[in-house]
Amino acid sequence: MKKIFVLGALAAALSIGLAQAGEKLVVAATPVPHAEILELIKPQLAKDGVDLEVKVFTDYVQPNLQVDQKNLDANYFQTKPYLDNFNSGKGTHLVIVQGVHVEPFGGYSSKYKKLSDLPDGATIAIPNEGSNSGRALLLLQKAGLLTLKDSSNALSTPKDIASNPKHFKFKELEAALLPRVLDQVDLALINTNYALEAKLDPSKDALVLEDKSSPYVNYLVARPDNQNSEAIKKLALALTSPQVKAFIEEKYHGAVVPAF
Structure with a gap:
């Protein structure tokens, strides 16, 4: 017992x-x-x-x-x-x-204060993964910088650009690397989690930013x-x-x- x-x-x-x-x-x-x-x-x-x-x-x-x-x-x-x-x-x-x-999602630059300051032929870095690449290009389209073949394609890549009047050059990189190349490009489209890690303030530092209806x-x-x-x-x-x-x-x- x-x-x-x-x-x-x-x-x-x-x-x-x-x-x-x-x-x-x-x-x-x-x-x-x-x-x-x-x-x-x-x-x-x-x-x-x-x-x-x-x-x-x-x-x-x-x-x-x-x-x-x-x-x-x-x-x-x-x-x-x-x-x-x-x-x-x-x-x-x-x-x-x-x-x-x-x-x-936002676009950042260490060289320019406004999107309108981007020169002809500027280099823009974007994520190299489908959905984030498309997200970056859709944001640039909304800002009036380019036009996509399918204006609603969330998986667009630079090959899907129909009109690029300022002849921007696109550099596709792993999303985590984008904050590190800010001084090497004219504009970088960066996911906010990586922007925050890099001590960027989207509300103050982004030249273009999605609104709250994203x-x-x-x-x-x-x-x-x-x-x-x-x-x-x-x-x-x-x-x-x-x-x-x-x-x-x-x-x-x-x-x-x-x-x-």
């Missing part, structure tokens, strides 16, 4: 310990603002029984591959056009779970097999809480905008 009592006590203690530890959830994110937002909600998730671990990545490829291969549970860094293009190109089947915020929402992304799990649902709920909304508005001053 004594042995049974001891075993029962150990089992109860183990059960309590597991309950306190919570369900483990490992989420990939780029440093700013995604990882910062995830770190903010860790305490609340812990109270809700979810032990959140944030894995920081500085590229846009591994976070998706690692989730698809089930090395990670979810990620938070990307837009739907990027995800759709990634799934199509890589044969993955990742799914969006919850929209969280918009990062207005369709490029940043999503929490998971797999079909876990998108409806209780832990993922709790994470999605925490990411769209009043706490997160206030944090985004107070910390990023318009460089990041809540999408909920």
Whole structure:
């Protein structure tokens, strides 16, 4: 009887310990603002029984591959056009779970103060990945600097430019590298997370910037097999809480905008 009592006590203690530890959830994110937002909600998730671990990545490829291969549970860094293009190109089947915020995409220059100052034949650096390349070109089109063959094609590349009256030259680079080449080009179209990491202020430094109606929402992304799990649902709920909304508005001053 004594042995049974001891075993029962150990089992109860183990059960309590597991309950306190919570369900483990490992989420990939780029440093700013995604990882910062995830770190903010860790305490609340812990109270809700979810032990959140944030894995920081500085590229846009591994976070998706690692989730698809089930090395990670979810990620938070990307837009739907990027995800759709990634799934199509890589044969993955990742799914969006919850929209969280918009990062207005912008064009920056260390040489000029206005778009109208760009000289004939200026070199413009843009992301080399389909959806972000298209996003950059659509923004330049909206600013009146060029015209695309299909004015609504979100996957446009420089080959899809129909009219380029100022004979701009385009340099396609990995998105993370764009802030580093600002002094080597006339204009660089930079994703806001990388702009913020480079200490650029989109609201002050961008020569051209998407407005708050941008369709490029940043999503929490998971797999079909876990998108409806209780832990993922709790994470999605925490990411769209009043706490997160206030944090985004107070910390990023318009460089990041809540999408909920």
